[in-house]
Amino acid sequence: MHRIPRVLRGAVGGSRSRTAAYQTRRASTSGIEPRPNNIGDGIGSETAKAVQLPSCRSAPYLRRTHTCKSLSGSDVDKKVTVAGWIQPKRRATRNISCYNLKDGLGEIQLVVWGDASDPLQAMMDAIPTQSAIVAEGVLKLRHINQKRDYPNGDIEILLKSVQVINPADRNLPLMPHDIHNLANEKVRLRHRYLDLRRTELANNIRKRSEVAHLVRTILHEHDFAEVETPMLLKSSPEGAREFIVPTRLSTSAPDSTSLNDDQSPGVNTESASTPRFYALPQSPQQPKQLLVISGVVDRYYQLARCFRDEDGRKDRQPEFTQLDLEMAWVSWGESNGSRPEPEGATEPHGTWRMGGSEVRVIVETLVRRIWSRFEATELPGQFRVMTYDTAMSRYGSDKPDLRFGLEIQDITQLMSDSVRQALAERDEMVEAWILPMGSAVQFMRGARRVLLQGDSKLERIKVANDNDGTWLSRSRVLRGILGIDSEGPMDCPNVNSVLDLNDGGVVFLSRRQRKPEGGSTALGRIRIEVANMAQSMGDLGLSSEPQFLWVTEFPLFTRADADKEFLAHGRWSSTHHPFTAPMWEDIEKMYEGKIEEVRGQHYDLVLNGVEIGGGSVRVHDPAMQEHIFENILRLTDQEKATFDHLRQALRSGAPPHGGFAFGFDRLMAILCKAESIRDVIVFPKTGAGADPLFKSPAPVDPSVLAQYGIRPQRLS
Amino acid sequence: MHRIPRVLRGAVGGSRSRTAAYQTRRASTSGIEPRPNNIGDGIGSETAKAVQLPSCRSAPYLRRTHTCKSLSGSDVDKKVTVAGWIQPKRRATRNISCYNLKDGLGEIQLVVWGDASDPLQAMMDAIPTQSAIVAEGVLKLRHINQKRDYPNGDIEILLKSVQVINPADRNLPLMPHDIHNLANEKVRLRHRYLDLRRTELANNIRKRSEVAHLVRTILHEHDFAEVETPMLLKSSPEGAREFIVPTRLSTSAPDSTSLNDDQSPGVNTESASTPRFYALPQSPQQPKQLLVISGVVDRYYQLARCFRDEDGRKDRQPEFTQLDLEMAWVSWGESNGSRPEPEGATEPHGTWRMGGSEVRVIVETLVRRIWSRFEATELPGQFRVMTYDTAMSRYGSDKPDLRFGLEIQDITQLMSDSVRQALAERDEMVEAWILPMGSAVQFMRGARRVLLQGDSKLERIKVANDNDGTWLSRSRVLRGILGIDSEGPMDCPNVNSVLDLNDGGVVFLSRRQRKPEGGSTALGRIRIEVANMAQSMGDLGLSSEPQFLWVTEFPLFTRADADKEFLAHGRWSSTHHPFTAPMWEDIEKMYEGKIEEVRGQHYDLVLNGVEIGGGSVRVHDPAMQEHIFENILRLTDQEKATFDHLRQALRSGAPPHGGFAFGFDRLMAILCKAESIRDVIVFPKTGAGADPLFKSPAPVDPSVLAQYGIRPQRLS
Structure with missing residues (x-):
């Protein structure tokens, strides 16, 4: 006796009950148009009461003639067959009921005429929502009262028969x-x-595919080639934040064929049982530089998967996608050198004073065309440019949100001589973020609630009738400069006029190092926090006009990045990465050891206060790269060895080159107005890196680990 | 004193000697056209003897006006600036020398007028080959004698000046x-x-990018969406051939934010220090089925990186690329059932009797358009179709090379009654591969050299005057059937006429099980081996006409795959994977336990004897999938758990679906006429999985491993 599970009887094409049903169907339709409300295949019984849902159909079925998307008014009165998932009953009178059918491209309304005793009606009632069905019927225009303003809102299918392909639980x-x-x-x-x-x-998810294809099409039009770089790469000595990938030891076994016995030199001295690892790329930075240096392509791009193993932070994914590009022969700026940025950079565009203008052009082209097609917004021909220093002084952020003004002001010059002298000695300054009563009502509630967290160099002062002549001299932050008990003449007679506080307002005061460091200042963080609070309280509605901005001329090296300190151990770090070129006007300073004064040819693209990408012109001079590794970053030999291939490649006639990378998930989240990048990733992981669908990561049996030459540190 | 390395002096924009050189240049060209043979920036000296090569230039440089590719005869007599790598001197008279300049898109000839004492000539002689330079000059038509039939073979640049950007070692x-x-x-x-x-x-590499973009464009035209599926997936219980990826233990630490404390249920019971792993996908099979089941897209594709950690075999890579696609609502074949394949399937196309014809159409569309554009070949509207059984009988291979005929023949019917009876009892047959003297001269030398390796069921017989009446009865293989000493009447009177051996020839005889198994038979292997030998000896020139072929109706389950036996431990294995659907006509047999008779809806696409892709219609019936897991493959609960998400998804109204995957590296190797897939991968690994450029895989410090909760099995 063969073993068909009971549940399956009747399910398979060849079993008797189903075959009979098919034949009924075939007989009834052979050469004859189905009658209205003809009973479809799925109905095994003649009376509504006895409707029994057929099980899954694994056999030929009616071929669909249309996707929901492809239906239109021009098909009216045609017989059509569609396939998809049945949605809940939407509208019913005693004799009419409606169901939406949804497929991978759209939806269409199915209409069934007939009361509950009608077999087709009974069948439809019996099918569980979300079941896969094939529906056959005649396309009709909807009654004028039933027309709706969404796709297929003007048409519906008068259902003639239905095949249940796969009933849902x-x-x-x-x-x-x-x-x-x-x-x-x-x-x-x-x-x-x-x-x-x-x-x-x-x-x-579908928009993501369309944006990706538009991007690729534009880049191919501009002579870019997509190149797939390796995902199994070399691990770096510290392995910070990277994923490592053990490989089976068989790779080290001797092998006779010519290329199979090739051992990488770095591991020749290791015993055969030393486990060996690849690493997944955090970005294709080194491969893409090698590509462009080699000349295999003049302009490279890739929608590249990247990987980062780090503590779960909100809205980060262990795997993410970059739109990565690199170009040979990018400029190194203009020979007339780096003029100081004009005062009052409310000028329309600012000045791009570095190299890499070719990268700027293609990135702006991409963004303009994406916004034109998907946001119906025509962006300006060039985006605004602002140096890092300007951004930090005016907005306290290296990614200023320009959808609202309210700039931060340097008020050091308003101080008394003694205060200014004390500040100068410490290389410090005093700045203020001011919300005048009149013009910024929408920020006031937020300003009152923001927490200052006991920072002694930061202060909130409400200026009103009772203190409008004294608030400055009573400032805790300013008094702290000369010593807590001193009462220096800090007040400036016309301070309220200068700062637009004649009607009162709220002032945030901050004392900080004159040279900005890192990504934000205290007042910059407050500016954003207050705006966010105002938005969430409904006080502030920001313009939907996107505010794109290039931030340029970052310091090339830093000691202020806590994330990097983990690897730097007190040494200088590269603000972005060690391949970023200095501005050519600052090269001499770099060799002179004035490290903190060197600006890099790095550019970030910021949209509404969010960094959506960044890039730089790279070092192509092998001696300069060596100087940076050796004399500035002071890398150990082992650290330097990670870059051997790049150092060699630079000596083979490397052209000037530069590139850019978009955070593609973030870009898509913005285009989809999604709150989280999880909403634009088809199978995302949680913030902790867990995949609740595929149930990863998961333990692996020690016997499997042994094949890689590893074992759990603590055996359970 | 600042520390500029000696080698760098003069290299940087701001240093004195370089600045002077720039100014000379700027002065000489300001407003004045350069004179012929004007000395470019790179020349620091006035006399040829003292030419000293400038070091790397990290400063503004001449902007190129053209890529080599964009130059054309229409630019003649224009001043142009190009940038690229200088190639060796190609042609020189006393007063003229020529160099090619190569950039990422093409080449152009540079011509220098002037003898060795000319400064520009001396400069060009001093620049090392492969240095990066910028060349300025006037575009000229080549002299009629110098015109060549390659891109830019009709034009050249009369060099006016040169800037050395980066001298190569x-x-x-x-x-x-x-x-x-x-x-x-x-x-x-x-x-x-x-x-x-x-x-x-x-x-x-550039063609690869163009093919990929063409493929994407075609698929978007056909409503496919590209979806990026996860690369960090779940490891399977045995982990055979997959790469595992340990993740840092911090992911198991408690976290307050809502989605960060989500632990996958499978690991809840593990202690916090149990190391946990993702696995890299061997293909996106399960994610893509989930996608199409979900209905997020109706038609999915992806150029997907896949990973396989296995013993190095020639021309395999641990990471490789698939053009992967999947479609909802594919057909399940025709209701009239599976007619026997017509006799003599030299009929033009054969018959596609399974479902998935929608997949066939899109795959053929892709191939036709690729071949049309990149091979200038118009392929037939439909490719030929052959069942697995036919392919195995006629060509002894499941991927027959149809560029030459010489089919294998079943000669069982020529045997005497007693032999036929003995064969029938063992379910065996006798087949012959025959090279008649007249028609297959080009195979003879190869046929003589092929090694039979002592297989007692395989034999090579030369038929000539001395044995043309007796060769059959003396056959060792045939005599073995009745026992070694028997001398059964095995000869057939007109055997030589029937087999076209009247003029003699070579016969390979083989005895085998009637039901074919696996990918090839003994004679199939010999057929290919002889053809390869004939080709390598120059005896056989195959038509360049590509021979595409669909091989269909594979057995759904197998016990003959040694690779799979590793996991199957004596159980049935799926010939391809456990999600492949049976042909609907065979479903009843499957439930009846006639496992070996069940054919799958699987299709391979073969080109010239090479499998370039394959796919199938999938099981969408949850009960059928369960039956396959449980009653046929007899998976353990742990093995089945790997498919939990898929089993659940099938119960949510999964539509019929099917797909295909091209081996994209292999396809590109064919299109590039490359011997190895390494020649179409930008940074390939050796057969042993080593990357000699990035020097991976490599050992990782135990302190780093400890962060993942693992350690080397043997501490060194």
Whole structure:
């Protein structure tokens, strides 16, 4: 006796009950148009009461004639067959009921005429929501009262028959059509295959594909070539934040064929049982530089998967996608040198004074064309440019949000001589972020709530009638400069006029090192925090006009990056990476050891206060690269060895080159108005790096680990 | 005193000697056209003897006006500036010398007028080959005698000045222009950044980008969406051949934010110090099925990186690229069932009797358009189709090379009754591969040399005057059937006429199980081996007409795959993967336990005897999938758990679906006429998985491993 599980009987094409049903169907339609409300294949019984849902159909079925997207008013009165997922009954009178059918490209309304005793009606009622069905019927224009302003809102299918292809479980873990009652994100991630059936999420994923293809098409038009760089790369000595990939020891076994016994020189001295590892790339930085140096392509791009193993932070993913590009023969700026940036850079565009203008042009082209097509917004021919120093002074941020003004002001010059002298001795300054009563009502509630967290160099002062002549001299921050008890003449007679505080307002005061460091200042953080609070309280509505901005001329080296200190151990770090070129006007300073004065040819692209990408012109001079490794970053030989191939390549006639990388997930989240990048990634991981759908990461059996020459540190 | 390394003096923009040189240049050209043979920036001296090569230039330089590719006869007599790598001097008279300049897109000839004492000539002589330069000059038509039939073979640049941007080392490890004296592959892989400057290799890489973009464009035209599936996936219980990726233990630390404390249920019971792993995908099979089941896209594709950690085999890479696609609502074949394949399938196209014809159409569309554009070949509207059984009987291979005929023949019917009976009892057959003297001279030398390796069921017989009446009865293989000493009447009177051996020839005889198994038979292997030998000896020239073929209706399950036995431990294995659907006509047999008779809806696309891709219609019935897992493959619960998400997804209204995957590296190797897929991968690894350029894989410090909770098995 063969063993067909009971549940399967009747399910398979060849079993008797199904075959009979098919034949009924075939007989009824052979050469004859189905009658209205003809009973489809799925109906195994003649009476509504006895409707029994057929099980899954693994056999030939009606071929669809149209996707939902391809239907239109021009098909009216045609017989059409569509396939998709049945949605809940939407509208019903005693004799009419409506169901949406949804496929991977759209939706269409199915209409069934007939009361509950009608077999087709009974069948439709019996099919669980989200089942896969094929529906056959006649396309009709909707009644004028039923027309809606969404795709296919003007048409519907008068259902003639239905085939149930795969009935869904009645108790699905979540119902993607029930958008007003969404399951929590954990549940939705665990059952992502269902959540993806939700229209909003599906639209994001499809838009991602369209944006990617537009980007590729533009880049090919501009002579870029897409090149796939390795994902199994070399691990760096510290291995910070990278994923390592053990490989089976067989690779070190001797082998007779010519290229199979090739051992990488670095591991020749290791015993055969020393486990060996690749590393997944955090970005294709080195491969792409090698590519452009080699000349295999003049202009490279790649939608590149990158990997970072780090503590879960909100909205980070262990794997993410960069739109990565690199160009040979980028400029190194203009020979007339770096003029000081004009005063009052409210001038329309600012000045791009570095090299890499070719990169700027292609990046702006990409963004303009994406915004034109997907946002119906025509962006300016060139985006605004601002140096890092200007951005930090005026907005306290290296990614200023320009959707609102309220710049930070340097008020050092308003101080008394003794205060200014004391500040100068410490190389410090005093700045203020001011919310005048009149012009910034929308920020006031936020300003009152923001927390200062006991920073002794930071202060909030409410200026009103009772203190408008004394607030400056009573400032805790300013008094702290000369010693807590001193009462220096700090007040400036016309300070309230200068600062637009005649009607009162709120002042945030901060004392800081004159040379900005890192990504933000105290007042910059407050400016954003207050704006966010104002937005969330409904006080501030920001313009939907996107504010793109290039931030340029970053310091090339830093000691202020806590993230990098982990590797630097007190040495200088590269602000971005060690391949970024200095501005050519600063090269002499670099060799003279004035490290902190050297500006790099780095550029970040900022949109509404969010960094959406960055890049730089690279060092192409092998001696300069060596100087940076050796004399500035003071790399150990082992650290330097990681860059051997690049150092060699620079000696083979490397052309000037530079590039850029967009954070593609972030860009898509912006284009999709999504709150999280998880909403634009088809199978995302949680902030902790867990994948609730595929259930990774997971333990691996020690016997498997042994094949890689490794074992758990503590055996359980 | 600042510390500029000696070698750098003069290299940087701001140093005195360089500045002077720039100013000379600027003065000489300001407003004045350069005189012929004007000395360019790079020349620091007035006399040829004292030419000193400038070091690397990290400062503004002349902007190129053209890439080599963009130059054309229409620019004649224009002043142009190009940038690229200087190639060796190609042609010289006393007063003229020529150099090619190569950039990432093409080449152009530079011509220098002037004898060795001329400063520009001396400068050009001093620049090391492969240095990066900028050349300024006037575009000229070549003299009629100098015109050549390659790109830019009709034009040249009369050089006016040159800027050396980055001089190459004089002793480069390999010279990419010296194509007649290539370094060995090990050296070339180690210095890939130079080898990639070789035109042939560079063309391959650029063609790869163009093919990929064409493929994407076609698929978008057909409503496919590209979706990036995860690379950090779940490891399978045995972990055979997959790469695992340990992740830092911090991911298991508790975290307060809502999605950061989400632990995958499978690991809840593990202690916090149990190391946990992702796995890299061997293909995106499960994610892509989930995608199409979810309905997020109706048609999915991806150029997907895949990973396989296995013993180095020739021309395999641990990371490789698939053009992967999947479609919802593919057909399940025709209702009239599976007619037997017509006799004599030399009929033009054969019959596609399975489902998935939608996949066939898009795959053929892709191939036709690639071949049309890149091979200037118009392929037939439909490719030929052959069942696995037919392919195995006629060609002894599941990927027959149809560029030559010489089919294998079943000669069982020529045997005497007793032999036939003995064969039937063992379910065996006798087949012959025959090279008649007249028609297959080109195979003879190869046929004589092929080694049979002592297989007792395989035999080579030369038929000539001395044995043309007796060869069959004396056959060792045939006599073995009835016992070694028997002398059964095995001869057939007109055997030589039937087999076209009247003029003699060579016969390979083989006895085998009637039901074919695996990828080839003994005679199939010999057929290919002899053809390869004939080709390499110059005896056989195959038509360049590509022979595409679909091989269909594979057995769904196998016990004959040694590779799979590793995991199967004596159980049935899926011939391809456990998600492949049976042909619907065979479903009943499957439930009846006639496992070996069940054919799958699997299709391979074969080109000239090479499998370039494959795919199938998948199981969408959750009960059928369960039956396959449980009752046929007899998976353990742990093995089954790997497929949990898929099993759940099938219960949520999964539509019929099917797909395909091209081996993109292999496809590109064919299009580039490359011998190895290494020639179409920009940074390939050796057969043993080593990367001689990036020097991976490499040991990792135990302190780093400890962060992942692992350690080397043997501490050194």
